[in-house]
Amino acid sequence: xxxxxxxxxxxxxxxxxxxxxxxxxxxxxxxxxxxxxxxxxxxxxxxxxxxxxxxxxxxxxxxxxxxxxxxxxxxxxxxxxxxxxxxxxxxxxxxxxxxxxxxxxxxxxxxxxxxxxxxxxxxxxxxxxxxxxxxxxxxxxxxxxxxxxxxxxxxxxxxxxxxxxxxxxxxxxxxxxxxxxxxxxxxxxxxxxxxxxxxxxxxxxxxxxxxxxxxxxxxxxxxxxxxxxxxxxxxxxxxxxxxxxxxxxxxxxxxxxxxxxxxxxxxxxxxxxxxxxxxxxxxxxxxxxxxxxxxxxxxxxxxxxxxxxxxxxxxxxxxxxxxxxxxxxxxxxxxxxxxxxxxxxxxxxxxxxxxxxxxxxxxxxxxxxxxxxxxxxxxxxxxxxxxxxx
Amino acid sequence: xxxxxxxxxxxxxxxxxxxxxxxxxxxxxxxxxxxxxxxxxxxxxxxxxxxxxxxxxxxxxxxxxxxxxxxxxxxxxxxxxxxxxxxxxxxxxxxxxxxxxxxxxxxxxxxxxxxxxxxxxxxxxxxxxxxxxxxxxxxxxxxxxxxxxxxxxxxxxxxxxxxxxxxxxxxx
Numbered sequence: 001x002x003x004x005x006x007x008x009x010x011x012x013x014x015x016x017x018x019x020x021x022x023x024x025x026x027x028x029x030x031x032x033x034x035x036x037x038x039x040x041x042x043x044x045x046x047x048x049x050x051x052x053x054x055x056x057x058x059x060x061x062x063x064x065x066x067x068x069x070x071x072x073x074x075x076x077x078x079x080x081x082x083x084x085x086x087x088x089x090x091x092x093x094x095x096x097x098x099x100x101x102x103x104x105x106x107x108x109x110x111x112x113x114x115x116x117x118x119x120x121x122x123x124x125x126x127x128x129x130x131x132x133x134x135x136x137x138x139x140x141x142x143x144x145x146x147x148x149x150x151x152x153x154x155x156x157x158x159x160x161x162x163x164x165x166x167x168x169x170x171x172x173x174x175x176x177x178x179x180x181x182x183x184x185x186x187x188x189x190x191x192x193x194x195x196x197x198x199x200x201x202x203x204x205x206x207x208x209x210x211x212x213x214x215x216x217x218x219x220x221x222x223x224x225x226x227x228x229x230x231x232x233x234x235x236x237x238x239x240x241x242x243x244x245x246x247x248x249x250x251x252x253x254x255x256x257x258x259x260x261x262x263x264x265x266x267x268x269x270x271x272x273x274x275x276x277x278x279x280x281x282x283x284x285x286x287x288x289x290x291x292x293x294x295x296x297x298x299x300x301x302x303x304x305x306x307x308x309x310x311x312x313x314x315x316x317x318x319x320x321x322x323x324x325x326x327x328x329x330x331x332x333x334x335x336x337x338x339x340x341x342x343x344x345x346x347x348x349x350x351x352x353x354x355x356x357x358x359x360x361x362x363x364x365x366x367x368x369x370x371x372x373x374x375x376x377x378x379x380x381x382x383x384x385x386x387x388x389x390x
Numbered sequence: 391x392x393x394x395x396x397x398x399x400x401x402x403x404x405x406x407x408x409x410x411x412x413x414x415x416x417x418x419x420x421x422x423x424x425x426x427x428x429x430x431x432x433x434x435x436x437x438x439x440x441x442x443x444x445x446x447x448x449x450x451x452x453x454x455x456x457x458x459x460x461x462x463x464x465x466x467x468x469x470x471x472x473x474x475x476x477x478x479x480x481x482x483x484x485x486x487x488x489x490x491x492x493x494x495x496x497x498x499x500x501x502x503x504x505x506x507x508x509x510x511x512x513x514x515x516x517x518x519x520x521x522x523x524x525x526x527x528x529x530x531x532x533x534x535x536x537x538x539x540x541x542x543x544x545x546x547x548x549x550x551x552x553x554x555x556x557x558x559x560x561x562x
Contacts, residue, residue: 060515062549085548086538109512109548139538139547140528162541163486163531187529202529229530236527308460308523 044123048073049349053081053098053388054363055089055142056381062086063109067098068380069125072353072365075375079125084118086139088146092172093153095390096122099172101137101147101158117147117158117170122390131175133168136160138187141286142386143237145188150195155215157189157197167197169215178215183207188236190245192259200236202229206257206264226255226266235310237386239289239298241322246291248272248283248300250310254325270325272300272318280304285313285342286385290354292346292368296322299354299368301341302330313340313359317371331371338364338376345387357384454519458503461490461525463535464552467508469517475555477508482546483553484509484539488532491524491560500560506553507539510546 050072058065065083070076083089084102091098098120106112115133120126138146138161147158149172156170160180167189169178186199186207195211195218204225210218227234227249234255238245244259252272258265273281283289283300290299298321301314319329333341333356341364343357352368361384365375448455451474452466458474459466471478487506494501526533540547 059518060513062513103547105545105548110510110546112545113547135544138528139541141536161528161531161537163537187531200527200529229526233526233530236529308521308525310525311463311520311522 042079044069044078044125047095047122047390049351050347050353050365051078051390052345052347052353052355052363053089053091053390054355054357054380054384055083055386055388057142057383057385058381059383061382063105065102066381067100068384069122070363070377070380072347072355072375075365075377077380081120081125088138088140088142088159089386089388090144090147090149091122091388091390092149093151097128097172098122099147099149099156101133103135103137103139117156119172119175129175131170131172131177133158133177134160134180136162136166136168136180143188144240144386144388145190145236145238148189148191150191150193152194154194155211157191159187159189161187165199167199169211171215181209181211181217183209190238190259192244192264196259196262198259198264200234204228208262208264210262221263223264223266226257226269227253235283235288237287237289239291240293241291242293246289246298248288250282250307251278252282252302254298272302272320272327279306282309283314284310285340285359286311287343287345287357287387290344290346291322292352293348294350295352297328297346297368298322299344299346301344301356303340313342315340317341317344317354317356317366319371329371331366333358333364336373338362338373343385343387345389347389355387355389357387363387452517454517454521457492457494457496458501458554458556459519460492460521460523461488461503461533461535462505462552462554463520463522463525464505464507464518464549465514466517466519467514467551467553470508470514470551472508472551472553475553477506477553478511478514478551480511481508481550482510482543483507484541484543486542487539488535488537489557490533490554500562502557502560504555504557505535505539506555508550508553509540509543510548511550513549514551 054068063085065087067081069078083100087102089100100118104114113135115135115137117131119129121128138159156172158168160166165187166182183199186201190198198206198208204227206223209220212218232249232251234247234249244257247255253269255269256267300318302318303312303314315334317331340359341356345355347353354366354368356364361379363377363380451468484507487504490503528534540549
């Protein structure tokens with residue numbers, strides 16, 4: 001260290017002697033100094049028509065899941081909602097609130113387990129409240145039916161699996177737990193109307209429980225079976241339709257269920273695939289369909305594969321007309337540099353955007369009318385496994 | 391490819407046909423009797439890239455292609471300080487599990503395999519492996535690999551990795 005000054009002096013001499021001889025010129029005047037800056041917190045802009053909430057399961061570190069708010073017009077991330085461990089999420093019917101059902105451990109990754117529902121104000125992305133639950137919450141992959149509001153937003157339902165199955169009924173206004181309803185082995189909470197909850201049973205039936213204003217059970221009924229769990233199971237990620245939900249089967253049947261009445265009405269299924277395609281092409285992955293209700297278009301990620309590939313993402317997105325059941329288009333994704341599509345969601349406006357999340361954690365922003373890819377947001381989280389649009 | 395796919399599907403259907411649920415349960419029951427060792431019932435987590443992270447040969451417990459892993463979904467404990475049948479040090483096995491029926495090409499037999507999660511530490515994050523042969527949605531929990539099977543461990547319900555334990559030869 002003592003030789004440093006002499007060494008640098010020598011180097012300076014060498015550099016100076018190597019410099020070209022030039023007439024010294026007056027240094028250019030410096031621009032005025034930058035003004036002092038003020039630290040602020042960004043405010044969310046008014047909601048845009050192509051906002052999407054992207055649930056990141058953060059599979060490599062599951063105690064740190066989160067929801068990203070992304071704008072499909074500016075292609076910018078607008079903010080984040082933290083989601084804790086093995087969580088579920090949904091939006092209130094008016095889109096003003098995000099609810100997350102999650103688990104925290106007292107010592108980070110260990111210690112006393114606390115299950116709760118957290119409410120986030122979507123105008124500020126600040127947590128606005130919580131309800132502590134019994135430690136029974138279903139810790140499973142995200143579906144629209146892990147946690148769901150009644151149609152009038154006066155009740156909130158949360159699926160429990162311990163592994164005994166039941167669900168909790170919550171009052172989101174008073175932030176209280178109203179009660180628990182046993183579901184006799186049937187799972188998840190499919191909301192309909194202001195006071196009905198249906199659960200999917202292994203027998204292929206739907207259990208529907210009707211509640212009173214205090215969230216207590218008034219009656220229950222069982223539907224006829226609409227699928228066979230051995231022969232052709234349905235994905236539990238139901239797709240909202242104008243009158244209820246559609247459930248896709250592993251082999252590509254579409255079971256549309258009308259949830260407007262006291263009992264769910266099941267329509268005869270129709271198929272996404274021709275006889276020649278059946279068992280060859282199939283839907284798959286995490287969020288297996290999205291419907292634009294006004295246009296009546298269904299978007300499904302499809303892949304070629306056999307039994308056991310129902311978690312594989314789609315190499316193509318197929319577009320169907322819900323009225324005629326006709327396939328309108330096949331949009332190959334791989335050819336456009338998009339890896340396997342695992343999640344699809346579509347906005348409901350007249351100029352809709354189709355969002356397609358991939359196995360590489362990219363999210364493609366696609367013109368839902370033409371299939372043209374407008375943008376690919378690389379690495380929107382680790383494992384984006386569900387997307388919701390308000 | 392089409393004919394291969396159909397062949398695979400036919401085989402799978404045939405296997406499913408031969409292995410009824412009742413016989414599965416009866417077999418499981420027999421296995422359970424006197425076998426305090428194994429937690430019995432049926433967790434995953436979803437569709438990451440498949441069979442993609444672990445590269446050793448298909449006979450290695452650190453390979454996602456290993457035959458016992460036909461319905462696994464999670465991180466392979468063999469890459470996390472454990473083995474295909476043992477949890478890594480300091481973790482706690484889940485008392486409940488899901489099961490799969492996997493074919494061992496070496497002896498031509500189908501085996502019932504219990505997939506138990508090892509719990510109480512954060513996600514291992516190495517050797518992510520998702521396979522779904524015979525896997526069913528959560529309305530059939532004993533065959534579902536989406537649920538967190540550490541769920542019943544209360545304070546230690548944090549998921550770390552998954553092992554696969556042979557329960558016995560699957561009844562034809």
